[in-house]
Amino acid sequence: MTSPFKYGLTPKMRPISPKRSAIMCVLDVGTSKIVCMIVRLRPRDSSDILPNRTHKAEILGIGHTRARGMKAGSIADMAKAEAAIRQAVDAAERMAQVQVDRVIVSVSAGRIGSEQYEARVTCAQPRVQDNDIHRVLEAASDHSVRQGRAVLHSMPIGFALDDTRGIKDPRGMLGSKLGVDMHVATCDIASARNLMLCVERCHLTVDAMVAAPFASGLAVLTDDEAELGTVCIDMGAGTTTLAVFAGGHFVHADGVAVGSHHITMDLARGLSARLSDAERIKVLNGACFAAKSDDRDVINVPSISEDDRDLPNQITRANVIRIIRPRVDEMLEMIRDRLVASGAAAEAGRRIVLTGGGAQLPGLQDLAAQVLGRQVRVARPVGINGLPDSAKGPPFAAAVGLTVYPQIAGIEHFEPQRRLFAATGTDGYFSRVGRWMRESF
Numbered sequence: 362m363t364s365p366f367k368y369g370l371t372p373k374m375r376p377i378s379p380k381r382s383a384i385m386c387v388l389d390v391g392t393s394k395i396v397c398m399i400v401r402l403r404p405r406d407s408s409d410i411l412p413n414r415t416h417k418a419e420i421l422g423i424g425h426t427r428a429r430g431m432k433a434g435s436i437a438d439m440a441k442a443e444a445a446i447r448q449a450v451d452a453a454e455r456m457a458q459v460q461v462d463r464v465i466v467s468v469s470a471g472r473i474g475s476e477q478y479e480a481r482v483t484c485a486q487p488r489v490q491d492n493d494i495h496r497v498l499e500a501a502s503d504h505s506v507r508q509g510r511a512v513l514h515s516m517p518i519g520f521a522l523d524d525t526r527g528i529k530d531p532r533g534m535l536g537s538k539l540g541v542d543m544h545v546a547t548c549d550i551a552s553a554r555n556l557m558l559c560v561e562r563c564h565l566t567v568d569a570m571v572a573a574p575f576a577s578g579l580a581v582l583t584d585d586e587a588e589l590g591t592v593c594i595d596m597g598a599g600t601t602t603l604a605v606f607a608g609g610h611f612v613h614a615d616g617v618a619v620g621s622h623h624i625t626m627d628l629a630r631g632l633s634a635r636l637s638d639a640e641r642i643k644v645l646n647g648a649c650f651a652a653k654s655d656d657r658d659v660i661n662v663p664s665i666s667e668d669d670r671d672l673p674n675q676i677t678r679a680n681v682i683r684i685i686r687p688r689v690d691e692m693l694e695m696i697r698d699r700l701v702a703s704g705a706a707a708e709a710g711r712r713i714v715l716t717g718g719g720a721q722l723p724g725l726q727d728l729a730a731q732v733l734g735r736q737v738r739v740a741r742p743v744g745i746n747g748l749p750d751s752a753k754g755p756p757f758a759a760a761v762g763l764t765v766y767p768q769i770a771g772i773e774h775f776e777p778q779r780r781l782f783a784a785t786g787t788d789g790y791f792s793r794v795g796r797w798m799r800e801s802f
Contacts, residue, residue: 370512371553371570374465376771379415380404386453386461387763388446388565389573390556391469392434392599392622393718395445396425396752396760397453399461400745402767418764420747421459424452433599433618434470434573436555443562450563463566465763468513469573469600471552473616475703481521481540489522489531493539498774501543510547511554513572515774518544518610543774546572546614569770573597574604575611576762577716579769581740581755582606590710592735594696595759596719598622601692605705613705617695621719624688631684632662632676646678647685649724655679689725693732713737718756 377383382403389396402416426448430441454460480500484493502515520528521540531539557567578593587606594603602616624647629639646660658678664671700706713735715725720739730737741754742761752760 371557372567373773374568374767374770376769377402377416377767379768382416383767384421384459384461385764385767386450386464387466387760388450388464388560389467389576389757389760389763390431390434390442390446390560391428391467391573391597391759392431392620393428393597394425394756395428395449396423396757397446397449397464398423398760398764399453399457399459400764402764414744414765415768418745418761420745422453422455422457423749423752424449424454424456425752426452431599433620434468434597435552436559439555439559439562442559446560447563450565462564463568464560465569465571465766466556466560466567467573467576467759467763468548468553468556468570469595469597469602469616469759470556470618471511471548471550472618473513473546473548473572473574473602473614475613475615475705476545476547477518477612478543478545479540480543481538484537484539487535487537489534489536489539491532494520494532497539497541498543501541502774507547509550511550511570512545512547513553513570514544514546514575514611514614516544516611516772517541517774518608518612544610544612546575546611548572569766571763571766572602572604572614573600573759574602574614574616576760576766577758578604578606578611578714578762579765580742580744580758580762581714581716584609586712586714589712590708591712591714592700592709593714593716593740594720594729596621596692596715596717598718601696601717601719603696603700605700605709607708607710612708613703615699615703615705617692617699619688619692619695621722623692624685624719624722627684627688628681632674632681633665634662634674635665638663642681643685643722646681647722648678648682649686649689649722649728651679651682655682685722689722689728690732692719693729697733709735711735715739716741716755716758720755 384401386399399422401419429445430438436442478501482497519542520531522531522536523538574595577595588609590607592605597620599620605613625640629636655678659675662674726737726739742758745761
């Protein structure tokens with residue numbers, strides 16, 4: 362029998378109506394933390410429209426907990442990850458006094474990558490009709506699926522009519538040949554499937570799966586940045602991912618399996634300290650540049666043994682920074698090299714926006730500007746009401762971006778008859794029989 366994952370398309374949702382309110386639940390599953398937000402989306406006034414946002418978002422409930430059973434954004438222990446997701450969702454439901462059964466989930470693992478496809482069709486009539494647009498989008502989508510990869514996003518970024526390119530909406534225009542440039546973001550199908558299965562084991566239906574760097578960009582970028590060209594870099598604990606925006610479109614995604622947790626590991630090894638102590642030292646004393654006074658600032662490092670008679674080790678803050686700096690340099694250089702190799706550096710413009718928990722390291726903004734050769738700012742999510750103070754920083758950008766996604770889901774293009782990814786073994790008997798008959802006959 363044909364596998365239900367043959368077409369590799371993740372579930373996609375319909376966009377919410379600009380005139381209707383809705384309650385949405387989003388789930389950001391990362392390496393170090395899991396965040397669940399329940400939000401109420403209310404239509405905005407015509408005079409109060411933010412880019413990509415037709416609704417005002419108000420937090421009803423939020424829950425976040427330390428991630429367990431996760432490694433580099435992927436499921437490493439199904440039972441532990443499921444328990445952590447249940448804990449975060451339960452906390453959000455209690456705060457919102459709402460029970461949810463559907464969620465929008467972020468994806469940061471599985472070697473997120475991008476490809477662009479071009480397709481052309483002959484118009485049936487002198488004027489471009491809706492059917493012509495549908496045919497050219499379908500033709501581009503036919504080339505977007507690859508073995509072992511799951512399609513997270515499939516977005517038209519521009520149309521061409523005869524020799525004219527860069528058309529946003531060709532409906533009603535005169536021409537004979539209609540073309541489209543399609544951006545397709547994918548990840549490893551095994552990572553996406555296991556993440557989806559873990560969420561479904563919590564008795565939740567996955568409405569959509571969204572690339573984490575894309576979600577972060579939706580939360581932190583201004584309209585000018587998205588139009589002129591910007592790279593949004595989400596520095597998580599286990600992965601560092603990037604999304605390139607140009608011409609108002611999401612045009613490229615990439616990532617590396619190196620994050621701020623690797624800095625903690627380097628400190629734990631270099632200082633012979635527990636991971637918890639290394640994380641505390643990183644947060645309280647870490648930086649990218651050392652000052653003259655750092656050679657005199659002494660830090661006590663608790664002994665790694667359980668013997669109370671062992672005295673703590675002492676190290677200067679300058680030595681802590683010397684351990685941190687090489688790993689940060691490596692992460693930034695990997696991102697720079699990925700951008701250059703992909704060919705997306707030209708579209709990326711001259712601006713970098715850093716977000717995610719790793720972006721809070723002091724001095725990272727200046728170091729990134731040196732290594733990447735662009736203007737850099739550290740961003741936090743904007744345009745959402747009711748966030749507690751503890752959730753207003755860069756670590757929560759992806760979660761906030763997931764609340765923006767339902768408002769723009771209509772720009773995605775997927776063929777409905779191919780949405781078979783959602784079957785992960787938890788569907789019912791009659792659904793499985795019906796699928797078997799369709800695929801076998």
